[in-house]
Amino acid sequence: MKSRHVFILITLLVIFDAFAINCSFALIYFSSFLTKNNLEVAARFLILMNLSWMVSAVIFGTYTFANVQKHEILYKKLAFSFLLQIAIIYFTCNQFLPGIRVTLPVIYIFILEILCFSTIRLMAYVSDRYYLKMDTFKKRIAIIGNHDLGNRLEKFFLMNSLTVNFAGSFKDLHEEVLINNLPIENLRNSIKYAIENHLDEVYTTEFPEQSNAMNEILALAEQHCVRIKFVTSFIHYQRNQEFFNRANYKLSSYYDGIPILVNRKEPLTRLRNRIIKRAFDIVFSLGVILFVLSWLFPIMMVLILIESKGNPIFKQLRSGRDNEPFYCFKFRSMRINKNSNSQQATRNDPRVTRIGSFMRKTSIDELPQFFNVLFGDMSVVGPRPHMLKHTEEYRQIINQYMVRQFLKPGITGQAQVNGFRGETKVHEQMEGRVKHDIAYMENWNLWLDLKIICKTVLNAVGGEDNAF
Known part of the structure; x- marks a missing residue:
């Protein structure tokens, strides 16, 4: 699940992290590194720092959409990437660049680098938490269905807290509740909730073929610019793919391995x-x-x-x-x-x-x-x-x-x-x-x-x- 503001966050993290690496090197280099190493050796070490960080970030997925959603995961990936960067630099210097030694100034560079990385992520957290009000950019989502598939999807949305604002789960379509002593289908009531609370998308495990009310509900949702997306299991989708194609369902994406179907193709949702x-x-x-x-x-x-x-x-x-x-x-x-x-x-x-x-x-x-x-x-x-x-x-x-x-x-x-x-x-x-x-x-x-x-x-x- 991808969104524009998370893409911007990832882009800013990449830029600021690269800035932190090079500034950390420059500060120590101009204070002490220059007096002990020539310019060629220093340039090699700087290139090695940048390349080793890029490799480490790719290996641990430091800048992926899934890993920037939670700040604790973001710091965890940072720690792993940083340790791998040090290991790569140490191994490369010993095996291929004997002119570069891990001296005290090099240690100072690493300390300054990790402090900069941590500060950048702390600023991102503080900005998101107190200033930027990212909730206005998130998709507001609700789920229809209480069984295992709905629960699994709910966990996925909660793991993507920077992308979606999860409103909650609602009961199955076939159950009824009483409002003013009148039976109201829960799905219709949920859509009403979605409309009144300005939700963007509703995910449901029920299909129109399973309920005569679904087509009416789809029309109601579309009237209020609320998208309905259908959730099914991977096995059920594979077994009934011909039916889904015949019924004009389109595979939109997979969320945590769960097929998400839509009744209309929209290239601009990507x-x-x-x-x-x-x-x-x-x-x-x-x-x-x-x-x-x-x-x-x-x-x-x-x-x-x-x-x-x-x-x-x-x-x-x-x-x-x-x-x-x-x-x-x-x-x-x-x-x-x-x-x-x-x-x-x-x-x-x-x-x-x-x-x-x-x-x-x-x-x-x-x-x-x-x-x-x-x-x-x-x-x-x-x-x-x-x-x-x-x-x-x-x-x-x-x-x-x-x-x-x-x-x-x-x-x-x-x-x-x-x-x-x-x-x-x-x-x-x-x-x-x-x-x-x-x-x-x-x-x-x-x-x-x-x-x-x-x-x-x-x-x-x-x-x-x-x-x-």
Whole structure:
């Protein structure tokens, strides 16, 4: 189980540990090592220190996701790696580098090194415990099922405390509890708990084929951006793999050898893919901001102000990933009006200014959203963000509408380049947009993003009927 903030923690540990090794050597070297050894010998010893630490860290998994989750394990791996580093250096010096001897200055280097390593990990613990409030970055998780499989999964989550915030386990689906003297299925009640407490994922050992209520529960969970993941044993999965494939279950990952199945493929749940997409978003948005908006921004501001009064930048609350609202930026293309947060633009809309009509036709009005991308609220490619009012309306009437909220919204998207842009007069138009958004989520890759961007540029240059 991998997450972005744990990846950042590992990266920082690697950087600071390398800094500690080289600084420890430098401090002792300039104080005493130089007087007893020539520069070539000192350089060899420094290289040996770095290489021996790298080997030791790899052998003991010092920087793996599993071993940085608990501070006691982190210190244990540190001790083992440090002792192995000393052993490697001692053996190498005796056998291959007789010019380097383990003298008192060398011992001072090791002492300073271990003190630096320990201080770095202590600072990481203090920051996590008292200052950084990492709970806001963790996935909030609950488990349905009390048998051995659920208990084993619970232990795994507790071992990954930097990645997940474990809310607890709940009883089996078939058992009932009484609420106000009415029988309520525990799974439904657990999902209700998950929704009310803003959980991100619920793991269950029950499958829709075992309960008629599961499909309804899945729909309820998706409406509130809560992912349902299915837990089975390795043996059961191997024996029934054909059934799972036929029933459209996808193997997501293994947690402690336990197969985790999902009913929808999502490439962007993998950390590597999220890093690739985020890196692309940062580079692309910076390029647009520096090379396009740097000169276009003041020009558009002046043109907008000449035609109508008001702030040339229009910001509006839109629905973001996991239905979290954010302020979306645009060049203002309409006159100031009281319906801007509830009414979509229509063809020949009297609110649209002349310069606004040109901006909307060429999509120039969307360019300030590259700041949203840089800030992390949006992506270059993804489902278009809707007004909060429309999100609440469509989630009630469009099947799987909220599934699109699992992704960051985009400046452009697969739906937009396939004709589903602009005003949605009938439900079929929104259903088509949702289908394209879900298809994009299930089939994401970087080449697909590039293809959509190229098609967006071509559509903007050629003009679109639905751009008004």
